[in-house]
Amino acid sequence: GYFPCAPKAPSVAFDINMLELMAALFLRVAPNITAWASTLEAFLGARQFKLRTRHSVRRRLGNALNWYTYLTDHVQAEINSVINLARTKILTTNLSSEHRGPESSSDAQTKSADCQAPESVSSNQPPRSSKHTFSAGSHAEAGRASAYLRSRCPLCFGGTGQHDKSVG
Numbered sequence: 501g502y503f504p505c506a507p508k509a510p511s512v513a514f515d516i517n518m519l520e521l522m523a524a525l526f527l528r529v530a531p532n533i534t535a536w537a538s539t540l541e542a543f544l545g546a547r548q549f550k551l552r553t554r555h556s557v558r559r560r561l562g563n564a565l566n567w568y569t570y571l572t573d574h575v576q577a578e579i580n581s582v583i584n585l586a587r588t589k590i591l592t593t594n595l596s597s598e599h600r601g602p603e604s605s606s607d608a609q610t611k612s613a614d615c616q617a618p619e620s621v622s623s624n625q626p627p628r629s630s631k632h633t634f635s636a637g638s639h640a641e642a643g644r645a646s647a648y649l650r651s652r653c654p655l656c657f658g659g660t661g662q663h664d665k666s667v668g
Contacts, residue, residue: 503568505560512560519568533562580651 503519504510522536537558541551551557644650645657 503564505564507567512557514561514564516568519565522565523569523572533565534558537561584647 501516502513503516504513540561541557544551649657
């Protein structure tokens with residue numbers, strides 16, 4: 501459960517739970533790595549853990565938090581991308597099947613196999629913010645809640661918006 505301060509030859513690692521707490525806190529208050537590092541140095545110093553140089557934790561903690569945030573944002577963006585791709589394919593399939601009529605079970609199996617995640621993800625691209633990874637304006641999304649609302653509450657807003665079709 502530790503995260504290194506650098507990708508190559510790290511000199512220290514921090515608890516992932518602490519980094520997660522810091523990331524959540526910094527969403528609600530102004531980020532202050534210096535205060536966290538000073539508090540951590542004082543906390544460790546009171547327990548006889550002396551560090552070699554003054555302010556040595558600040559730079560390493562900042563690096564670890566930056567990399568941790570980068571990776572978690574990138575993972576969330578990729579998950580959202582795969583979900584949106586599958587959702588779009590399902591909507592497109594549903595719209596096209598309404599125009600053609602009922603489909604056979606072999607057609608449904610073939611189409612569900614098309615909605616799989618991509619095999620590899622390019623590591624050369626910068627992470628996308630999970631807040632802005634949704635495509636807007638697609639004709640398949642007509643009559644549906646916005647992608648933002650669907651991402652916030654899939655249970656409330658994730659449906660097709662045509663709930664009364666199956667009733668009756």
